[in-house]
Each structure stands twice: as structure tokens, then as C-alpha cells.
Amino acid sequence: MSPSESTIHQEVYKHFVDVGCCRTCCLRILGNRDKSSYKSVDESLKELGVQNDGGANEKDEDSHCNKLVKPNPCVGCLGLLQKPYSDSLINEIIRGANISEYDAKTFNVSMNLPSCYLLRSEALLVELRKHFPAFYEKNFDGQALLSLKDAFKACFGHQLGDTLSLTLDLSSGFVIDVEFRYDDDQEECKPLCSLRPDIFTRHYVRKNGYTKNRIESILDTLDCDEFSKTFQVPPLIPSQVIKIVKVTLARESTNVAGRYNKYCRDLPQTPWLLNGERKMESSVEELISGPIVALLRGTSSKFASSGREDVDVRSLGRGRPFNVEVLMPKVAALQFDQLRALEKEITEKSEGKLKVRDLQIVARESLVTLKQGEEEKTKEYTALCFCPDGIPDTLEGAVARAPLVLDQSTPIRVLHRRPVAVRQKEILEMSVTRLEGDAQKFILNLKTQAGTYIKEFIHGDFGRTKPSFGDLLGGAKVDILALDVTDIALDWPPRVSCDDVQSNGKH
Ligand SMILES: [Zn+2]
Structure with missing residues (x-):
């Protein structure tokens, strides 16, 4: 200077x-x-x-x-x-x-x-x-x-x-x-x-x-x-x-992501309220979020998942990806062992209804994948179907029609919360398993585009889904007795542990 x-x-x-x-x-x-x-x-x-x-x-x-x-x-x-x-x-x-x-x-x-x-x-x-x-x-x-x-x-x-x-x-x-x-x-x-x-x-x-x-x-x-x-x-x-x-x-919020299996047919995904009154005691959201928010000592949480299943649909395979955003957490870092213990706690508290895996803290930016997956990824299902008039001979021919595109009007059962629209959804693969000695019931395996209404595809929803599986069977009456999600093709969040994936495919 x-x-x-x-x-x-x-x-x-x-x-x-x-x-x-x-x-x-x-x-x-x-x-x-x-x-x-x-x-x-x-x-x-x-x-x-x-x-x-x-x-x-x-x-x-x-x-x-x-x-x-x-x-x-x-x-x-x-x-x-x-x-x-x-x-x-x-x-x-x-x-x-x-x-x-x-x-x-x-x-x-x-x-x-x-x-x-x-x-x-x-x-x-x-x-x-x-x-x-x-x-x-x-x-x-x-x-x-x-x-x-x-x-x-x-x-x-x-x-x-x-x-x-x-x-x-x-x-x-x-x-x-x-x-x-x-x-x-x-x-x-x-x-x-x-x-x-x-x-x-x-x-x-x-x-x-x-x-x-x-x-x-x-x-x-x-x-x-x-x-x-x-x-x-x-x-x-x-x-x-x-x-x-x-x-x-x-x-800032902490995001805890993972996958859940649902093994029962009487648990809604989110708290089920009708006119301000609870219709069911618990929900997937509450069973998962509760212990997470308690451990991180947050003020509240927001639950998001890759799609959702109906109250009576099980979610099997590797499970459905989800994220719990914990607001104002006092604890923001969890060790590997704490996360495993948390998985165990959620699973045990649900009394056999749920199992949680791959629990991990994720960056906010990665949540985009969860949302994209909801729109874009394929899902696999197993449906137990019932033909009251007997299974027609056209069954194998019907499943051979895949891949095919459906026109799905908003189902009657969700009309109260979804706008009326006709959406085109694709059935990518179908296969069928006959049950020995049963002339009325069979198992239909499906791989579909995300967002396809499976129950409606099978029973037709009073002609609102075209074609329905009944249409493919040549107009036979067909109903669905039970539905399981068997795979959600979203590789997020990353796998954490190599634990056994319970197939639990019994109906
Ligand atoms: Zn000064």
C-alpha cells in the first residue's frame, strides 16, 4: 500500500x-x-x-x-x-x-x-x-x-x-x-x-x-x-x-423415507374421517409417522407415498415407497442402528398390520423421485377374481390381449374427491393362474401403468372402464374378491438392508 x-x-x-x-x-x-x-x-x-x-x-x-x-x-x-x-x-x-x-x-x-x-x-x-x-x-x-x-x-x-x-x-x-x-x-x-x-x-x-x-x-x-x-x-x-x-x-424439516408392506385388509392409508368422525381406529400414515415424529421430536409431520392402496388392498413385495417430512425436528441425525430400531418399533406397534424397511434420512431434493414415481412407474398386482357363472373358456385368450389401453372414467367410488375425466391407462402384462378344483375363482396377475384403477378394470364399474376384463372374457360377469399390490417399480429410496421380503401371497 x-x-x-x-x-x-x-x-x-x-x-x-x-x-x-x-x-x-x-x-x-x-x-x-x-x-x-x-x-x-x-x-x-x-x-x-x-x-x-x-x-x-x-x-x-x-x-x-x-x-x-x-x-x-x-x-x-x-x-x-x-x-x-x-x-x-x-x-x-x-x-x-x-x-x-x-x-x-x-x-x-x-x-x-x-x-x-x-x-x-x-x-x-x-x-x-x-x-x-x-x-x-x-x-x-x-x-x-x-x-x-x-x-x-x-x-x-x-x-x-x-x-x-x-x-x-x-x-x-x-x-x-x-x-x-x-x-x-x-x-x-x-x-x-x-x-x-x-x-x-x-x-x-x-x-x-x-x-x-x-x-x-x-x-x-x-x-x-x-x-x-x-x-x-x-x-x-x-x-x-x-x-x-x-x-x-x-x-428445516427432516425427511425420513422408506418402504412399507401392508398385510391387512382393514387399514386405510390416511386417517379415515367422515363428517369429522373417525371411521377406523388407525391408518398407515399414523402408524408410520407416530414413532418417527416422536424420535425426532418434531412438531408435526407430512406423509407422502408413491400412490396409495385402498383400505382393503394389501401391499406386498418390497413395499410402497413413502416419505415422512418431520417439521421442526429437534433431532435431525439418526444412526444406522437407530433407524433399524425405528423400523422394528413401527412394525411391532402395528401388531402385524405393517412392516417398514429401508428407513433412511433423505435430502429434500430426492423427493422429486417419489412424486415422479407416482405418475410414471409401473405397478404389479395380484387379483383374486370370481366368475359367478363359471370361468369361461376364453380366460387364457383374454389375458393374451395385453398389452392394451383402457379408457377409464373416474370410478364411482372416488367421484366425491376426484374430478370427472376419462383417462387412458395401459395394461402392460397379464397372466392367469387357475385354482385347482375351482370352477369360479382364478388369480389374475397384472402389470399396469401407475394410476390404473384395477378393481374397475376387472368388474367394469358399470361400463365406466372400457374394455373391462369381463369384456375381454366375452361379456362374462366377473368380480374381484381380493387385491394385492405385489410390486411398485420405483427404486427409491435406496435399499438399506438385505432383509427377507415376505411374499405373503395368501389370500
Ligand atoms: Zn457501526
């Missing part, structure tokens, strides 16, 4: 200390955007050639411990980045963040700051431009100061992390949310209403306040002179320090 550069740094620094900036804000004004240099502001100022020559605010800030007089709150950050105020703010955040129940290793801080800091930052830049135009051109030229949020995290993130035994990670799903308040915020923003009455109408301000994105869009269009006419340049010394209103913790 040339001597002339340190001289100008010193001059800028001196000017803004006199204006009422804290040392950290001076570093911002000196154009430093390297976050790592905010860990030690004094060092970084020294590197820029700034000498501590004892400006009024600076001296107080330096020796606040020995003095009863506290410095004026900084005009740029309202005390947020300024000792001794920053120390008490950080202590307050630490006291407010009750993290002991969470298993987090990393954290991020989300800050809701008063809107007026945007105006104050802009006022500092206008001041800089007015007094040090060449320096401004070289170091800013349309760019903003390092934001208060970034500066705060850069200054105190490691300190917060050390105290909380967490690592600051800007992409962490565990967030300490801090809401700040500055009593004069409204007052300082008020000139925006007369400046742009079209944007900050009285109605808008009453409803939404002085929203930051609107302020930013106004500032983008203002030049220095226009700004100076409306707002204080340099900004006035704040009457009080910024305060913390609330510290809350937020955590």
Missing part, C-alpha cells in the same frame, strides 16, 4: 469517526468486503494504515470498560457492531437461543433488522461520495457497503459459535432467528412517504410497514442530491441503541 493510500484511509477514517461511526462501520466505509478481516477489525484497520489517533467516539469505544460514559450509538449500525453494545446483544442472543435440546452441529443466524439501516447506510455512502469522490469512485462506484448482516456474522459468528459449541455455516438448516427493534425506525423512514407517495401509500405502510425491498428499489433510482434533500446526510446520532425483541430457533 502506498503512503498516499494510507493517508487517504486515515482521512476517511477520521472523518467518519467524527461523523459518529464505530470502528467496524469505518472498515465497511473503507470499502473492505473481505469477511475474514472482520474477525479482527483493529488489525484490519492497522493494515489499511489507519492509526488510532483518538477520535471522540473511538476513544470511548476503546476504553468503555474503564469509563462510565458509553459511546454514542454508531450512526451506521445503531450499536450492532459496536462495543460495548455488541457484547450485550450477543449475550442476549446466547441467552435467548435455547439450543440444548437440538442435535445441531452447525447454525446460521437470520436477522430481521429495522428498515432505517438501509437509509443510514445509503447516507454514509452519500457522505463519502461528497467528501471523498475519488476514493468513492475507486472503492464503491455503485456498490453497497458490506451489509450489516454479513458484517455481524463476520465479526461475531465465531464468537457465537464458540459459546454455543456450533459452527457457523451459512447453508445450515438450523437457524437462530433474531428480531431487532429500533424505536425511531418509523420516524426515520417517514420521509419515504412524501418522497414516493405512490409506493409507500398510507394504506400500504399501515399494513406492511416500510418494507426493505421497496426501500431498496427507491434507493436504486435516487441520485445523491435527491437523497440529501430528503434524508439526513450524514445520519444523525441515534437516540438509542438497537434492541433485540425476540430470539427464536428454526430448523
